[in-house]
Amino acid sequence: QVKLVESGGGLVQPGGSLTLSCVASGSIVGVYDMSWHRQPPGEQRELVALITRDANTNYLDSVKGRFTISRDDARNTVTLQMNSLKPEDSAVYYCEMKINYRTENEGGLNYFWGQGTQVTVSS
Numbered sequence: 591q592v593k594l595v596e597s598g599g600g601l602v603q604p605g606g607s608l609t610l611s612c613v614a615s616g617s618i619v620g621v622y623d624m625s626w627h628r629q630p631p632g633e634q635r636e637l638v639a640l641i642t643r644d645a646n647t648n649y650l651d652s653v654k655g656r657f658t659i660s661r662d663d664a665r666n667t668v669t670l671q672m673n674s675l676k677p678e679d680s681a682v683y684y685c686e687m688k689i690n691y692r693t694e695n696e697g698g699l700n701y702f703w704g705q706g707t708q709v710t711v712s713s
Contacts, residue, residue, distance in 0.1 A: 595705070
């Protein structure tokens, strides 16, 4: 059907940078909104950044000016550039995409999630 795979997480010191990428593959007709979410330990998942098909963006207040979301529609990829990282940015980061898909037996518009990638900001 459709699969999302994230990469780029890891351990970084405060003030450092990381770039997360998420690639969608499968029976894709078109991709609409792309977004990144995160879930710190013991907390609820929250929306970090979103980019529409028209490249309009929206950010969580605490990451504005530090994180940048971008998309490459030719590669069905969304990227999150994270700068000036803080310990409170530590979490599992998930990508999400709203995708129009079609297989031999079914099709439609649905939201798909990646498996998550760990980001740890610590000295």
